[in-house]
Amino acid sequence: MTSHPSAGQSAEQAVDLTNCDREPIHLLGRVQSYGALLALSSDWLVQHASDNLPAVLGFEVEEALGRPLSELIVSDAMDRIRRNMGALEGRDGAVRLFGIVLRGQDKLFDVSVHQSGRHLIIEFEPKAGPREADVMSEVYPCLNRLKGLNELPDLAREAARGLRMLSGFDSVMVYQFQPDKSGRVIAEDRADGQSRYMGLNFPASDIPAQARELYRRSLLRLIADVEDDGSMIEPQLSLDGSPIDLSLAVTRAVSPIHIEYLKNMGVGASMSVSILRNGELWGLFACHHDSSRYIDYERRTAIEMFGHMFSYEISRQEESFRLKAQDESGRMQTALMANLAEGRGLSETLFSVSRDIGRSVSHDGMVLYLDETFTATGSVPTEEEFRKIARMLDTRAGPSVFASDSLSRLLPDARDYMNRASGMLAIPISRRPRDYLILFRKPIASKVNWAGDPAKPATLGPNGTRLTPRKSFEVWTETVEGRSAPWSVQDNHVAERLRIVLLEIFLKITDAANGERKRAQEQQQLLISELNHRVRNILNLMRGLVSQSSSGARSLTDFTDSLDGRIQSLARAHDQLTSEKWEPSSLKALIHCEFEAYAQAKSARVLIDGPDAMISPAAYTTMALVLHEMATNSLKYGALCDQAGRVEISLRQDRSGGLNIDWVEKGGPPVRPPSRRGFGTTILERSIPHELQGDAEVSYKTTGVEAHFRIPPRHIDRIRREDDDSRDATPQPALSNMIRLSGNGLVLEDALIIAMDAAAMLEEMGASKVAIASSVEQAMQEIDRDPPAFALLDINLGAEQSVTVAERLHALGIPFVLATGYGETSEIVESYPPARMVQKPFSIETLAVAFSAGPD
Known part of the structure; x- marks a missing residue:
């Protein structure tokens, strides 16, 4: 790997750790000597071949190039390869065939077939001895020992032991990738019983990005002999000038830098088995041997299956964490809902269950940031400090849980308070602009042990300026400051479940509040309109009352008594409309009250037939508005505006328990429908359907207004006997008493x-x-x-x-x-x-x- 420094830079200054990430390790043009490779065109003609073809298959490269594969191997082998090509699925799929005869001799081969661009790659590995009877019989006991282990250290330790038994390597490590792409050895099993790398960390640069991607696509990688120079592929380039992509080739040769790295570790052979979780690289089984070691393809496939099962056990373990987190969140949800049901706010509710949260996810402090209001408990940043965190989360974090054990790495200002809060687990609980529940952890005194100095020095070598793999793997201790205990997988699961619970609760509260706010606004507008309407009516009514009372009064005392009585009648109607302590009240009393307040002597021309009904306060309020409109309209324009008309009101209960009110005006002047739809018309036609889910219909017939209203059963408390005509009025005692x-x-x-x-x-x-x-x-x-x-x-x-x-x-x-x-x-x-x-x-x-x- 070479680098070209720019002007004004020294060779060392121009090199950085990204050089390793740019090395084309999949385009090396060589294979390891234990297997041979052929690259075929779409019509099965050999276009490339490794130069160890004579040693592996027994014919020269020049003899193979340009010829059909069917002329190089026996027909039985060709038919078997063709028959199995249907199993070649997906970009990273491969066909594996074990113990087949390729030439006329009895020599057995393991074969791998995969597609690489426009080439079909076929690799052949000769079996060193007779085919093993049942390699899978060795795998199942190792798999059985993994079952029932619920803690990751126990699972990893048993898996390392089982894989060393299957592979025969001197050492097997379980290497877990960390969030920063560095690796940590979480289990180690060695033939000498010693512990060399257990608990040590390896920097991310030890396994560059493109190597991690190849580990994700190709799950097992064998390096049989670090001293093997490999075999070149002829010709090196295709007709379009590009080398063959060997990303999925099982015999792909090894990068010189990686070979040097292994030699510096004292390793003669290695094998890596990928551990995937949800399709992403979780870690590796790193197998080392002091000398060269080859394992045939069939056994490697069994080992790869073991790696699959270990990956499954990791997923199963995390699923158990998720189920546990679900149970914990269920208990918290019950506690939250119980507190909310008692009328407590979301802030008070959350802090009331902080101990429950702490039992599930340990933390030193908690902040609720709701509607830009800061509420906190424990060891946390100040409100001013936290607002910078909230802005950072809004710009950098997504809608899911966000965790960091080093807040100061994300926000340099956090160094000022890292002794109070170094780790952060942020749980968004609303849509943007986001509200957050954030758990904080204090820093811990921590020392991280590395397998050698994690910084790779750049040196001048025989191949030009390049990064030389470190030669020392002695323990190198780093003192870490400003970092908290890491947030575990279980912590994240609990937080995610809590996020879902809180988001559901928050959205319900928000939706309910929005709905209540909308209803309140609509009610406010209705009340304002009604207030304006009634104020104008009252002013006009007072003029009418004064005029009517004065025209019929024989003395000043008679006038004042009459006027005072009518004002008191209005007051009683107003009290009935606005009181907040109503019990079910008499509908007939309400009708009488409206007419007595406005119609005076004309109320005798109002005939009410049928049983009385005690209706709910909600219905009473609505009906007061409706009856007020009907009564005043009748007095202004209808049957009661002259000396002859009358109003007949019929009350009757239907089969469903609802109350029908039929209003018929007779004998008044001819009726003309209103020329415009005012607020009063809206009250008549929409109040009962909207507020009570009942019915309302008003007809402006020439002979008199007719209206039909229905109050649903749920608003009817009871029906009174027809002979009980009590108006629930409290008689006023005589002044003389x-x-x-x-x-x-x-x-x-x-x-x-x-x-x-x-x-x-x-x-x-x-x-x-x-x-x-x-x-x-x-x-x-x-x-x-x-x-x-x-x-x-x-x-x-x-x-x-x-x-x-x-x-x-x-x-x-x-x-x-x-x-x-x-x-x-x-x-x-x-x-x-x-x-x-x-x-x-x-x-x-x-x-x-x-x-x-x-x-x-």
């Missing part, structure tokens, strides 16, 4: 008009004077100056709440009532001293009831 107040009062309310109205009500109930305060500070000053006999406190004062005032009044023994527009929630009840509550808008009757009842 209620408490009469005396003394001074206090109203704490930030809205002046509401405060003045409340003060007037309290004075009407008997208060001599009522002070008004708009803030907690003003109220406290009023109490200090002139303690009241009673008080009415608004709960929400905008930027503050009245709880401090309530506590002061409670301490002084002064009775008070709370006013709120939110409803009597548990949060309010728990934060305030015992007190009665009234809902806004309140009336003199509701205030009197609250003050007469006293605190809860």
Whole structure:
């Protein structure tokens, strides 16, 4: 192997370890002397032959070139080769024939046939003695000893012993490739009982890249004698000027550099058997002999099968790791889901099972990087340091688990904190931009023993500037810093299973959150539209209520009582719509409430037939919207807009348990369908199908609007008897039976008009004077100056709440009532001293009831 330095470089400076990777070891143009080679054209004519053909087959190279193979070997052998060519499959396939006669004598040969480009390569190895009776009978006992061994060191040690028995070599090592392509001897069996290379490491340059690729394609390689110069192939080049590719040739000669390397080790013969895992090179059986040693092709094939079975045992062992990891992840998934079911967040959930993760994959620290939020425990980088790791992972790592025992090799800045975190096992748990669960390990004090100095010196030799194989294989110790214990195959399996579990959970949470967010946005838009719609309606309605009440009132008192009653009816309907504590409620009561609030005397022209139904809160909310639209439309445009029309509402239960509501308007003015589809139309036609999965149909007939609605059975709590016409209304006691107040009062309310109205009500109930305060500070000053006999406190004062005032009044023994527009929630009840509550808008009757009842 030669190299040409560029200008300004010395010979040594121009050489690097990639020179070995560029050596064309598959194009050497020679074979080892123990076998002969013929290269045939597609029509079976000999185009190339090794120059040891006379010694192996008994005829000269010139005699063979250009002739058909059928003229060089006996017809039986030719027929057997042709018959077996059907077994030649794939790019790396080969036909193997053992113990066949090629010439007229009784001499036996082992034959290998494979395709190399446009050449058919046939190799012949003469058997040194009679064909072995049953070489496979020696293999099976060795294979049986591998079964049941579940730890890699035990498996490798037994395999090395078995292969040495099968091959007869002085030494057999199991050589495992590491992630950086260096190799480590994990088992060694020697005839002298000694241990020479066990536990030592060999640099990646000892087995260059193209050699590793040949080991992957051709699974057994015999070098019978390091002193063998080999036999040249004639002619050296094909007609197109290229040498024959000998990548798969079993007799392929050996690179001079590799021969020198073996001699430096004191090896006379060697054999390598590839160990594959999932089609990739996992390691090698490296067999060495102090002197030359040839093993015939049939026995080598049996040894190759032994290597296959060892590869299978490695895969089986890793499969057991995967199954164990699956069991571990299953337990973790159960724990995770249990925590999530209790309402805990993903971050809290993961850290709650950190001990379970630690039992499966040992680590010193853990980081969860979720939505760019950093959460950590144990020995880990800081948040600022970690963000550089996350950026590096996003650019360099893929969607699978990523492991490194030396973070500083990937990220130079990691040297600053390698005493806290040197090893990293990154588990991506989302799509890009990725979120990660990362396990960290502290560094370990480590010394790596190499079989000689791993640096290959470049020297000038007889063939020009080249890399000379190292001559010393004495133990060379390297002190390693900034590296953690390596992540094992089992660690990676557990991490991969955990990644799948977390990804499923994360995606479910994300999908659920996105779905909830979308539903919330849709609901928000619906509520905003409904709010705008109702505010406008309420403003118009208030004008109508004032107008209607004033036109029919005989006195100011009659007017105010009538108007106040209608406002209270509206408030009850609003409470029914927005309360969060509903139990199943009466549909008939809801219908009555809507018409009583809006229709006044016209509600007598609303006829309801059929049994009442107690419907769920969800259905109650939806039906309140629908009935509001139907009632207001009837009052504005339909049967109730004049003096003669009526509304007939029929309630009936169908066979499936659902409730049918038939709405028929009669006697009103002629109906015209709406000229445009507004929000109200959408409420009528889509609310019940969308929210309840029920049915809705509205027809605008000339004689009157007709509508059909159906509430599904799951929203029906029960059906009441037809003679039970209770409206679930709480009767208001007469004012004459209620408490009469005396003394001074206090109203704490930030809205002046509401405060003045409340003060007037309290004075009407008997208060001599009522002070008004708009803030907690003003109220406290009023109490200090002139303690009241009673008080009415608004709960929400905008930027503050009245709880401090309530506590002061409670301490002084002064009775008070709370006013709120939110409803009597548990949060309010728990934060305030015992007190009665009234809902806004309140009336003199509701205030009197609250003050007469006293605190809860």
